[in-house]
Amino acid sequence: MDIQIWTYLIVGVSFALYIGIAIWSRAGSTDEFYVAGGHVHPLANGMATAADWMSAASFISMAGLISFMGFDGSVYLMGWTGGYVLLALMLAPYLRKFGKFTVPDFIGDRYYSNFARTVGVVCALIVSFTYVAGQMRGVGVVFARFLEVPINTGVIIGMVIVFFYAVLGGMKGITYTQVAQYCILIFAYMVPAIFISIQLTGEWIPQIGFGSQLIDGSGTYLLDKLDGLHRELGFAEYTSGSKSTLDIFAITMALMVGTAGLPHVIVRFFTVPSMKDARISAGYALILIAILYTTAPAIAAFARTNLIETVSDSKYDTMPEWFSNWEETGLISFEDKNQNGTIQYVADPAKNELNIDRDIIVLANPEIARLPNWVIALVAAGGLAAALSTAAGLLLVISTSVSHDLIKKQIKPDISDKGELMWARIAAGAAVIVAGYFGINPPGFVAATVALAFGLAAASFFPAIVLGIFDKRMNKEGAVAGMVIGTLLMLFYMVKYKLQGFGGGGEEDWWFGISPEGFGTVAMCINFIVSLVISRFYAAPPEEVQNMIERIREPGE
Template sequence: MDVQTLTFLIVGLSFALYIGIAIWARAGSTKEFYVAGGGVPPLANGMATAADWMSAASFISMAGIISFAGYDGSVYLMGWTGGYVLLAMCLAPYLRKFGKFTVPDFIGDRYYSRTARLVAIVCAIFICFTYIAGQMRGVGVVFSRFLEVEIETGVYIGMVIVFFYAVLGGMKGITYTQVAQYCVLVFAYLVPAIFISMMMTGHFFPQTGFGATLIGSDGVYVLDKLDGLSAELGFAQYTEGSKSMIDVFAITGALMVGTAGLPHVIVRFFTVPRVKDTRISAAWTLVFIAIVYTTAPAVAAFARVNMVDTINGKDGSGTAYAEAPAWIKNWERTGLITFDDKNGDGEMFYTAGKITDPNSANEVNVDRDIMVLANPEIANLPAWVIALVAAGGIAAALSTTAGLLLVISTSVSHDLLKRTLKPDITDKQELLAARLAAMVAIVISAYFGINPPGFVASVVAFAFGLAAASFFPAIIMGIFSKTMNREGAVAGMVTGIGFTAAYIIFFKFVSPDLNSPENWFLGISPEGIGLIGMIINFAVAAIVLKFTQPTPVEIQEMVEGIRNPKGSAEAHDH
C-alpha cells in the first residue's frame, strides 16, 4: 500500500480508538467532567500527563528547532524538563491537598477574592488559547502533507475528533484517550528514530547513536559531521550557541517556571485518588517524558545530516531539481519547502543564505516544523513508518488541545458561572455550560489553526512565558507565604502578564523589524521575557502587600493546613 492509503488507515484506526474510549468513559457528573472523578491510577495518570505535556511542540517542533538551531535549541529541552520537576516537587501535591478542581479555584479561595478569581480565569483562558494556536498549526501541518488536504480541512477534521472526546467525555474521556495517545505518539517517535540510528551509526538506541560515528565515514562522529556541514554552508557551528548567556538563562527559566504554572498540566494532578499519588504519578510522567526527550536531539541531528546530504548531494555540489527526492516534491506541495532557482542552473543548493556569491546563495527554504514528520521520508523508511509518524503527530497535537479546551470550559462553567456569577445553578446546568464553553473554544481554536501567529514551538514558548509571569508567582506565594494577601496577588498577576504580553506583542506583531538583541530589554528575547515578568509579579506583590490589609487569620491557617504533611496520604476532597 502507498503512504497515503496507509496514513488514512492508521490515522483512521487511531481516531476510532479515541472516539470509542470517549464513548466508554463519558462523564456523567461535573466531578467526572472536571477531574475524572478523582480516581485515575497513578500509572495511567502518568501516561495521560505525558501525552498532555508532549504536545505538537514536543513531537513536531522541538526536534525541528534543535535540528536548525543546534546548541541553542537545547533551552527547550532543559526548560521543559526542569519545569516539570519543579511542578512535581513544589506545586502538585499541595494543590491536590487543597482539593479543588481548577487553578482559578485555588487562587480565588486562597486569596479570598472574586477579583483574584476573575484575573486567574482571564489568565487561564489567554494562556490556553495562545497554546492552542500552536497545537492547531501542528494538526494542519500533519494533515496537509499526509492526507493531502488543505490545512483548513485538516484543522476541521481535528476539531471534530476533539469535539467528540473533550465535549462528551470531559476529563474522564480525555484521560483514557490520552493514555492511548501516549502509546501511539511514543511508538511513532521511537520507531523511525531506531531505524535511522541503525542505518546511520549501527546503534539500536538513538541516544547512543547520537554520540557515535557514522557508518562508512572513517570514524567521523555525527556531531563533528554536523559542525563541518554547518561551517561549510555558512551556519554557526551546530555544537556552539549563538544566543547570549543571559538570553539562554531567561528562556530556560521562563520555560521552567511557565511549566509549573500551566493550568492544563496542573489540573491533571487533581485526578488521582490521594495526595501521595501525585508524586507517584509525577515520577511516572517524568519517565514517559524522558523516553521522547532524550531521543529528540538524536532525531534532530540525524534529520539535519540526511536533509543536507539529499538537497546538496553527498559531494556538496547540489542536486538537480528534476531528479530531487520524492520527499522534497511531497512537502513542496504543502508550501513548507520552497525552491527558488536563483542562478537558473536547475540545481538545488541549501546554505545559510548569507553567502555573497550569487551562484551559491540559498535556494531552498525548509520550514523547521516538518523535520520530524519528513525524517522517515528523507531516510527512505517503509511507508508504514511514515504513516505511523503522521498518526503520532496528530495524537500529540490533539491530546494537548483536549486538555487545554477542558481548562477553558471549566474556567467558564465552574470558576466564572458556578463560583462567581450564578452560584445557584445545578450540577446538570453546570455540566451543560462546560460542554457549551468547550464547543465555543473549539471553534475559536480552529480559527487560530487556520491563521497561526507563528511556528509551533515559538507560539507555545509564549504561552509558557505568560504562565510564568502570571500563575507561577501567585501559586507559589499562595502555598509558601501565609501573609501574601489578595491585593498583592492580583496586582502581581496583572502587571506580570501585562508586561509579558505587551513585550511579546510589540516585538512579534507590532514591530517585528525591531526584534533583535540590540533592541531587547537586557538582551532578552520575547521567548525569555516571561522570567522578567515573573520577577515583576513577585516584586509588585511584595510592594503592594506592605501598603494593604494583612491576610485574615483563617486564610493563614488554611495555608498552614495545605503545607502540613500530616494526613496527606489519606487526604481526599476537602
C-alpha cells in the first residue's frame, strides 16, 4: 500500500479510538469536567501528563531545532526537560494539597484578591491561546502532507476532533484520550529512530547509536562525520555553539520557569486521589517523557546527516519522491541561482539554493531514510496525537478560566453546578473556534508570540506561585505589583526586539547580551525583587491565609 492509504488507515483508527473514549468517559459534573472526578490511577495520569506535556513542539519541532542549530538547540532540550522536573518536584505537591486546580484560582485565593485572580486569568488565556493555535497549525501541516488536503482543511478536521472529545468529555474524556495518544506518539517517535539507528550505526538503541561509530566500516563516529559535513558546507560545527554562556543560561532558565508555570500541566496533578498519588504520577510522567526527550538529539543527528547527504550537490531532477511531496507543501523550496540544475546547499545565503523548514525534520525523516510506508504513516499519526493531546489540555484551561475563575468566582457566585458545566462547554467550544481561526490565519509574528508565552509565564506566574507557597509574609500588594511589572517588562522587551516596525535594533542592542527568548529570566528576577520589597511596606496577609500556607507545607496527605 502507498503512504496515503496507510495514513488514512492508521489515522482513521486512532481518531475512531479517541472519539470512542470520549463517548465512554463523558463528563456528567463540573468535578468530572475539571479534574476527572479526582480518581485517575497514577500510571494513567502519568501517561496523560506526558502526552499533555509533549506537544507538537516536542514531537515535531524540538528535533528540528536541534538538527539545524546543533549545540545551540540543546537549550530547548534542557529547558523543557528541566521545566517539568521543577514543576513536579517543587510546585505540584504543594498546589495539589492547596486544592486549587487552576493557577488563577490559586493566585486569587492565596492573595485574597479578585484583581490578582483576573491578572492570572489574562496570562493563562494568552499562554493557552498561543499554544493551542500552534497545535492546530501543526495538525494542518501534517494533514497537508500526508492526506494531501489543504492546510486549512486539515485545521478544520482537527478542530472537529478536539471539539468533540474536549467539549463532551472534559478532563475525564481528555485524560483517557491522552493515555491512548501517548502510546501512539511514543511508538511513532521511537520506531523510525530505532530503524535509522540500525541503518547508520548498527545499534538498535538510538541514544547509544547517537554516540557510536558508523556501520560503513570507516571507524568514523556519527557526530564527527556530521561536524565534517557542516564544515564543508560552511555551517558552524554541529557540536559547537555560537551563543554566549549567559544567553544560553538565560534561555534555559526562562524555558524552565516558564514551562513550570504552564497551567495545562499543573491541572493534571489534581486528577489523582491524593498527594502521594500525585508524586507517583509525576515520577511515571518523568520516565515516560525522558524516553522521547533523550531520543530527540539522536533523531536530530540522524536526520541532519541523511538530509545533507541526500540533497547536497545532487541533481534536482533526480531527487527522491519525498522531496517533491514536501515541495508541494511549500516547506521546502529550491531556487537554481547558477542555472546548473544541481542543488547547492551551503551556509552562505548568497549562494544557498535550498530553503528547508526545520519543522519537517521529524515528519520527513522516515522518507529520507527510505523506511517502509507504514512507518511514514505512523509518524503522521504520532504528530497528530501530540498536537491534539496538548490542544485538548489547553482548551480545558481556557474553558476553566472562563467558567470557574471568571463566572463562578467573580461574576455569578451562586451559579449552579449544571450552569457552570454549561458555561465550561460553551467556553471550550468558543476556544476551539478561536484556536482554529488562528491556525488558519496565523499572525505574522507567531514565532515572537511563542517566545512571549514562555516569557510571560516566567515573568508572571512562577514568582507568584513560588512566593505564595514558600513566603507566608507575601501579601496581595507585593504579588500583584510583581506580576504586573514583570509582565509589562517582558511585553516591552519582546515588542521592542521581536516585532518588526518597533525599531528595537539587533543583537548588539540586547540588554546584557540576552536574547528576547531568554529575557523572561530577567523579568522573573525583577518580579521576585519587586514582590519582596513591596510586600514589606504593607500589612501581612490575614491570619487564615498564613495558616493555610502552613498547612500545605506540612508533610502528609
